[in-house]
Amino acid sequence: MSPKSKYIRDANWVEDYNFLITPKPQKNELLSSWLTRVAFAHGMTLNNFFSHFIRHEGPALTRTDIDFQYNPTLWDIIAKKSNIDITTIQDLSLRSEEGYLFTCNDCLYPPAQIRKLVDKRTHFGLMYCPKCLAEDEYPFFRKEWRYLFFNACPIHKIYLQDRCGVCYERVRLRKMPVKDKVVFCHKCERDLRLTSSVKISDEYHKGLEAIQWFQNGLTNGYFCIGNEKVNSLVIFQAYSHLRYLINRQKNIKLDNFSMLNEYTKLCKKLEHYNSKKSGPIYKDLFLTTMIYHIFQDFPHNLQKFTQDNNLTHRDFVHEFQDIPFWYEKTISDIVPMQNTVGREISESEVTGAIKYLKRIDEKVTQESVAEVVGCHSTINKKFVKIYKQI
Ligand SMILES: [Zn+2]
Numbered sequence: 001m002s003p004k005s006k007y008i009r010d011a012n013w014v015e016d017y018n019f020l021i022t023p024k025p026q027k028n029e030l031l032s033s034w035l036t037r038v039a040f041a042h043g044m045t046l047n048n049f050f051s052h053f054i055r056h057e058g059p060a061l062t063r064t065d066i067d068f069q070y071n072p073t074l075w076d077i078i079a080k081k082s083n084i085d086i087t088t089i090q091d092l093s094l095r096s097e098e099g100y101l102f103t104c105n106d107c108l109y110p111p112a113q114i115r116k117l118v119d120k121r122t123h124f125g126l127m128y129c130p131k132c133l134a135e136d137e138y139p140f141f142r143k144e145w146r147y148l149f150f151n152a153c154p155i156h157k158i159y160l161q162d163r164c165g166v167c168y169e170r171v172r173l174r175k176m177p178v179k180d181k182v183v184f185c186h187k188c189e190r191d192l193r194l195t196s197s198v199k200i201s202d203e204y205h206k207g208l209e210a211i212q213w214f215q216n217g218l219t220n221g222y223f224c225i226g227n228e229k230v231n232s233l234v235i236f237q238a239y240s241h242l243r244y245l246i247n248r249q250k251n252i253k254l255d256n257f258s259m260l261n262e263y264t265k266l267c268k269k270l271e272h273y274n275s276k277k278s279g280p281i282y283k284d285l286f287l288t289t290m291i292y293h294i295f296q297d298f299p300h301n302l303q304k305f306t307q308d309n310n311l312t313h314r315d316f317v318h319e320f321q322d323i324p325f326w327y328e329k330t331i332s333d334i335v336p337m338q339n340t341v342g343r344e345i346s347e348s349e350v351t352g353a354i355k356y357l358k359r360i361d362e363k364v365t366q367e368s369v370a371e372v373v374g375c376h377s378t379i380n381k382k383f384v385k386i387y388k389q390i
């Protein structure tokens with residue numbers, strides 16, 4: 001028997017049994033999806049499989065979000081028992097997107113970019129594309145189905161589904177009945193591959209283009225915006241903030257955006273019929289497409305969006321924690337910070353800005369220094385006073 005750490009022993013791991021059969025993990029598969037397939041191969045539900053092979057209190061663990069949980073001990077145990085490389089196991093976890101899609105300081109719940117297992121504001125249960133499942137030789141649930149920007153399937157041009165098509169129960173892998181494939185509703189046992197889904201009409205093709213754009217950016221780790229390569233994390237953080245901005249804005253204006261009327265109509269409908277079952281998913285596709293639109297023809301569309309909706313610098317940065325440098329700089333270029341009463345400006349900031357300009361051989365003027373400091377060159381009285389003194 002291999003030496004096991006005290007920690008693992010204390011944590012009540014079932015030590016001695018390796019998995020008997022291990023189906024191959026698919027590219028982009030969710031850890032919970034693959035584990036459910038492993039469980040079914042053993043003739044067990046996910047809950048029972050966890051109790052027998054992984055941990056005595058299995059069900060307690062499967063009730064948590066094992067796809068998002070940062071749990072190196074669990075990954076390690078699974079890798080050993082399945083005889084699969086630990087990096088392959090880690091790739092199945094949503095944590096492998098940390099630093100590209102989201103950041104998280106020991107957070108317990110998924111940040112905005114990732115759908116929680118249950119959140120009625122955006123979806124009902126675990127989402128899926130019925131046609132992807134139907135075309136899979138071994139059906140499996142994809143990681144991207146949990147990304148907030150991924151609301152429709154670009155391959156099949158349909159909206160994702162968030163529940164069973166017959167009994168409307170949410171999809172829960174841990175409760176799924178043991179069958180040869182992971183595609184059955186736990187409540188009525190209906191085949192999820194038969195769920196019908198609304199087709200994305202041609203005039204909404206931009207929505208699919210948007211999803212593809214975000215997906216490619218995530219895969220590459222960067223987006224090409226203007227003439228710059230921008231780290232994907234920055235764009236996804238900006239995505240979350242823009243989504244909040246658009247959501248908040250009544251009568252949003254978006255120049256040249258053909259889906260705007262439909263979006264406004266849907267928002268009105270949602271105010272009255274909150275329970276409309278696919279409403280939030282449709283709305284999400286609009287939001288994703290609008291954010292995509294704002295990043296196109298850079299910086300023109302962003303500028304126009306800002307002007308038409310009378311947005312201020314503060315609107316873009318307020319409540320945005322750990323603002324990435326690229327975003328801050330972009331917004332400052334478009335909407336200069338009118339710092340009259342806001343942030344206190346110190347003498348060292350101003351001297352630092354002057355030093356910086358000299359170092360890069362730029363002209364030192366009241367305007368250029370203010371730009372580096374990030375305030376208005378004449379309106380900000382404190383700045384003017386410090387500048388004149390120096
Ligand atoms: Zn699909």
Ligand SMILES: [Zn+2]
Binds near residue numbers: 169186
């Ligand atoms: Zn059902």
